[in-house]
Amino acid sequence: MSLPVNTYFTSRATVRKFDHTRQLSAEMLTTLLAAASHAPNTGNMQTYCAIVSATPEEVAALALAHFSQPAASGAQALVTFCADLNRFNRWCRLNNAEPGLDNLQGFLWAAMDATIFAQQFVTVAEQAGLGTCYLGTTTYNAAQIAETLDLPVGVVPVISVAVGWPAEMPQQSTERLPLEAVAHVGKYRNPSDGEIREMYAEEEALPANREFVAANGKENLAQVFAQIRYPKEANEHFSRVYREFIKSKGIEI
Amino acid sequence: MSLPVNTYFTSRATVRKFDHTRQLSAEMLTTLLAAASHAPNTGNMQTYCAIVSATPEEVAALALAHFSQPAASGAQALVTFCADLNRFNRWCRLNNAEPGLDNLQGFLWAAMDATIFAQQFVTVAEQAGLGTCYLGTTTYNAAQIAETLDLPVGVVPVISVAVGWPAEMPQQSTERLPLEAVAHVGKYRNPSDGEIREMYAEEEALPANREFVAANGKENLAQVFAQIRYPKEANEHFSRVYREFIKSKGIEI
Numbered sequence: 001m002s003l004p005v006n007t008y009f010t011s012r013a014t015v016r017k018f019d020h021t022r023q024l025s026a027e028m029l030t031t032l033l034a035a036a037s038h039a040p041n042t043g044n045m046q047t048y049c050a051i052v053s054a055t056p057e058e059v060a061a062l063a064l065a066h067f068s069q070p071a072a073s074g075a076q077a078l079v080t081f082c083a084d085l086n087r088f089n090r091w092c093r094l095n096n097a098e099p100g101l102d103n104l105q106g107f108l109w110a111a112m113d114a115t116i117f118a119q120q121f122v123t124v125a126e127q128a129g130l131g132t133c134y135l136g137t138t139t140y141n142a143a144q145i146a147e148t149l150d151l152p153v154g155v156v157p158v159i160s161v162a163v164g165w166p167a168e169m170p171q172q173s174t175e176r177l178p179l180e181a182v183a184h185v186g187k188y189r190n191p192s193d194g195e196i197r198e199m200y201a202e203e204e205a206l207p208a209n210r211e212f213v214a215a216n217g218k219e220n221l222a223q224v225f226a227q228i229r230y231p232k233e234a235n236e237h238f239s240r241v242y243r244e245f246i247k248s249k250g251i252e253i
Numbered sequence: 254m255s256l257p258v259n260t261y262f263t264s265r266a267t268v269r270k271f272d273h274t275r276q277l278s279a280e281m282l283t284t285l286l287a288a289a290s291h292a293p294n295t296g297n298m299q300t301y302c303a304i305v306s307a308t309p310e311e312v313a314a315l316a317l318a319h320f321s322q323p324a325a326s327g328a329q330a331l332v333t334f335c336a337d338l339n340r341f342n343r344w345c346r347l348n349n350a351e352p353g354l355d356n357l358q359g360f361l362w363a364a365m366d367a368t369i370f371a372q373q374f375v376t377v378a379e380q381a382g383l384g385t386c387y388l389g390t391t392t393y394n395a396a397q398i399a400e401t402l403d404l405p406v407g408v409v410p411v412i413s414v415a416v417g418w419p420a421e422m423p424q425q426s427t428e429r430l431p432l433e434a435v436a437h438v439g440k441y442r443n444p445s446d447g448e449i450r451e452m453y454a455e456e457e458a459l460p461a462n463r464e465f466v467a468a469n470g471k472e473n474l475a476q477v478f479a480q481i482r483y484p485k486e487a488n489e490h491f492s493r494v495y496r497e498f499i500k501s502k503g504i505e506i
Binding site: 001002003004005006009010011012014023025026027028030031032033034035036037038039040042043044045046048049050051052053054055058084086087088090091092094095096097098099100101103104105106108109111112115116117118119120122123124125127128129130132133134136139149150151152155158159174175176177179181182183184185186187188190191193196197199200203219220221222223225226227229230231232233234235236238239242243253 | 254255256257258259262263264265267276278279280281283284285286287288289290291292293295296297298299301302303304305306307308311337339340341343344345347348349350351352353354356357358359361362364365368369370371372373375376377378380381382383385386387389392402403404405408411412427428429430432434435436437438439440441443444446449450452453456472473474475476478479480482483484485486487488489491492495496506
């Protein structure tokens with residue numbers, strides 16, 4: 001026996017080019033955010049917020065903080081999801097209560113709840129016919145994003161979504177690792193070296209990935225990931241920058 | 254003009270009691286996880302995994318790490334979502350590449366992608382008729398969870414979901430703050446003190462919350478949150494414990 005799964009879930013794909021001839025207003029997006037806010041969150045504290053940038057000027061200003069990557073500068077709107085302790089902290093202090101979320105645990109609750117909110121927004125938006133693309137650059141330039149959006153103490157951007165009407169039909173859903181790579185039953189089953197090689201074989205064989213390896217002069221796809229796309233030194237640099245930014249917003253993780 | 258929103262999103266609610274007379278197998282759940290794995294993730298690295306506990310013995314053993322709260326010990330299955338660098342790190346090293354995700358940035362990518370995976374699983378499961386409840390206790394007892402599930406170096410539990418056939422019809426969807434509390438347009442608009450009081454007025458007036466305040470001998474709901482449910486000392490304690498656990502798994506955040 002199996003359970004019914006809407007084909008949307010298995011056929012969805014990221015969209016990076018948008019059709020600006022179709023209308024997409026801030027109001028339309030806040031209505032989708034209202035629906036997404038019914039997603040679960042820790043203790044119903046709702047320590048998150050979303051900021052909608054939907055005018056060409058707002059998108060252009062914010063896209064600078066995302067290295068002007070085409071998915072950002074070409075978006076019809078950007079939605080920045082933040083861990084938001086500001087409202088909760090001020091509510092507590094107005095009520096003679098000292099809040100205690102300005103630490104790793106409090107930040108992780110807020111950041112994960114902001115992420116759940118973001119993912120529910122993505123699902124609601126895609127099921128309404130829109131295309132979306134997460135921007136992984138949010139943590140890199142958090143300070144610039146905060147300045148652009150007037151974020152006060154207690155508010156930290158964690159993840160952003162570019163959104164708009166699709167200008168291209170997404171191809172078949174992106175390749176994913178075989179199920180046994182990401183799902184375990186009962187206990188974690190640590191694969192053998194051979195099994196790990198097999199899990200990645202299909203991804204490594206994709207023409208686009210083979211070209212990517214050749215163009216970068218690397219031996220294989222893993223080297224592209226570890227040395228070009230996500231090198232250790234860059235990750236350590238952005239870890240320091242992001243931690244300092246979070247501290248500047250009153251949270252010590 | 255507004256966009257179509259499936260009524261599921263605005264009417265959903267958390268389910269904490271499950272009907273054990275209806276079958277729910279590990280295989281049924283891994284099929285839902287396969288669909289959820291099409292949710293977006295950072296660079297398609299898929300640095301996450303899910304472990305399904307679906308036998309009564311597995312649920313009972315894992316529920317201990319969740320303080321045996323009824324939603325956990327009474328679940329038909331528990332699904333533990335982890336940041337998982339193990340598979341990616343080993344793939345890199347098998348390919349003469351040194352991975353660099355063992356830091357705050359790498360952990361946040363993995364934890365947020367695990368959270369997106371978890372939320373997509375919740376949506377897929379709920380749309381298939383199942384009920385779900387997130388367990389916020391995952392970070393409290395991560396070491397005990399890791400021991401129960403045989404988690405190797407590189408794998409850190411971040412969020413868990415109790416799942417099963419609903420034994421109760423969820424009431425109307427949980428109260429949420431007014432939209433202006435969580436959605437901003439253009440810039441972050443910092444509310445006045447009076448506006449913050451208004452945002453929480455409806456939640457404070459709920460009979461269940463008024464009883465909660467009285468039963469705990471507090472003056473108001475904010476004190477219940479800050480002093481009883483999420484006190485600063487406990488959050489700081491669990492921040493230290495979780496950071497140490499993450500370090501024991503080879504990641505320094």
